[in-house]
Amino acid sequence: MHTQDTAQTWASAVNTVTIGATAAQGGTRGRTVAIGGAKCIPWLAYEGEVGHAPAIAIEIWDAGAEEWPAELTRHYEGVLNDPGAWAKRAAEFGTDLICLRLMGTHPDMANRGADDAVAAVKAVLRAVDLPLVVMGCGVDEKDNVVLPRCCQAAAGENCLFGNVRDKNYRTLVAACLADGHKLIAESPLDVNIAKQVNILAHDVGYPLENIVIYPTTGALGYGLEYAYSIMERGRLAGLGGDALLRQPVMADIGIEAWRAKEAYAPEETLPGLGPAERRGPLWETLTATNHLPAGAELLVLRHPQAVANVRRAIEELAGASSEQ
């Protein structure tokens, strides 16, 4: 028996999705980031090409991030209400992309309008030359007003916009088609719905090769195993040839990990569990790195120490940075 006898052969590979556009490509980004491309079960290089290294996006908000746990906000002091400055800080922390989540537009929060959101997108594009991910606040009616305007404002930059779901996809799909952006398709821990969203987007003319899927993320200790198994199932099917599950996968790590009390609680409320400034970033780190063996290709993170740890872990697996 040789190790090679245990290798599986796959009919197919994970799609490669490239985000960002340089001047030559009609945008203003300094570089592009490609994810996907694997022809094997995650990290089994003896089986096939492992594809592009997973990419890291640091998450920033247009407004409302003061409510983040203190262990996070202390690293973003002075920039929490200035997306451009925040993006610069994120770039200093060594991110591949910026992920702008437009929580300020949420009706229960600042309830900002489309003009404000567009201003935030433009500020980030001006401040840094990294490729951009833009996410709505998650309230369908609001996203459908805000996101098309943002798509338009970033036309030519080949951003990654999200999220579309089975109940709300038409508006954003049309906007991404019109302005040349990539798309995040979200599904609630369900392989069949993941396929369904892709079909819906495809039926209104969106190419499956431009989609990144978000099958939902679970924090360490709070449902991580659900996301892990859904991702494994999806990847097995995608490698096996199912064109509706061949998309690279995003894991929305920071927002989930920092909901866990093990991440945010100060030491006084969790005696015996170690200092908060170590525990929080570790919780986020492990939430991220535990998604890697299941096939996560784009990791949205918050804490600079988690970014450094995850970067190190990716280098250990992929041996190189994800820049093109």
Add this chain to the structure above:
Amino acid sequence: MALTGLEIYKSLPKTNCKQCGLPTCLAFAMKVAAGQAGLDQCPPLDPKARAALEEASAPPQQLVKIGAGERAIELGQETSLYRHEGKFQHPTAIAICVNDSLASTAIEERGRQIASLKFERLGATLKVDMAAVFNVSGQPRGFVEAARAASRASRKALALVSANVESLRAAGEALREERPLLWLMDAAAAGAKAFDMAKELGLPICLQAPGFDALVASSEAARAAGLKEFMLAPGPMKAKAALEFLSQSRRAAIVKKFRPMGYPIAMLATGGDSAQTLVEACWYVLKYAALVVVDTTRPEEILGILTSRQDIYTDPQKPALVDSTLHTVGNPGTDAPVLVTTNFALSYYSVESEVEASRVPSFILPVDTEGQSVLTAWAADKFNGKIIAKALKESGVESRVGHRKVVIPGYVAVISASLNEESGWEVLVGPKEASGLVPYLKSQWKP
């Protein structure tokens, strides 16, 4: 793989002598196939036929038992590559290393730290399983003393790790009753001497050799020597190679039914860089290691590893549920708050731990949603006004509190009116996330 009753029947004496307590050989074969009887219950069975049957019907991965009494753990006998194809059976044992060249006071201190690493999560107690005593001194004498001290202070099952067979023999003899795992660091060099020792002592052994091919050779030699209960360890490895090795060995055992690899795998995650080593320890837990040795006693790091294990060894077929009866935190009086959530364990325990942190004695009612979380259950119409009203009524909470105010999760604020109508209770919309409960209970809640 398991044999069918008919396959077993073919090798039985077919005399229907009834010594097994069953009327016919066929009936006995069926019982064996179902795992309800063992071949040793058929006295006339030819020993050779029995050995062949046992080999053929053995599970694809050997079960290894380490430790005795309350410290006992079982490793291996895994049957799947992916959780969704079948639950992972025996949670990875986590061992913390102990250096035998340290002063005895330092060893005892390390042992006490190992014992103290205990955490309550989701209704379970998470703890470290083993102390792995490394024979850094190379000498049998110090090793025996260190193993004794580590056992005493940590109260854990032991792994005794050495390249020196004499050290292993001495410590194994001294602590035989505790059923330690003898971890032989250079299996190829020690050869038959080590197999004899393990057989004489009747203890499980872990054979360490560098990589897949060397381990196959060691395993084949051990099997030829008649050794049954052993583990395999590839020794120090870079993370990427380690992940490939773990998949290769698991696939060889389970998919290819390659017997020499059908043993649980022990991994070292004892490198220098603490965050990266922690990441690797968790990867090994997720990807098939039966035992992982770490070199840290930091609670946040051990909690991260143990939580990764708790996650991945959850049974994917069974949603984690809590009893949908009225739960109490502290000693709630008649003016204590009443909070509703679902009986999905993650939802319930997130609420419970925050209520505990608030120190406001409360009632929590996990409504039966068949284990769905708040939003999923709401979307599926299993967490609506009518159902919650019924649960309130049946819980008996009405006789426990003087007020009629119920706190619902912020995400389902839309059900307020219907719940009020159905139950007559005043409905208060609580925070969306459990994390908002501490300030809510402390400053907003009024009976």
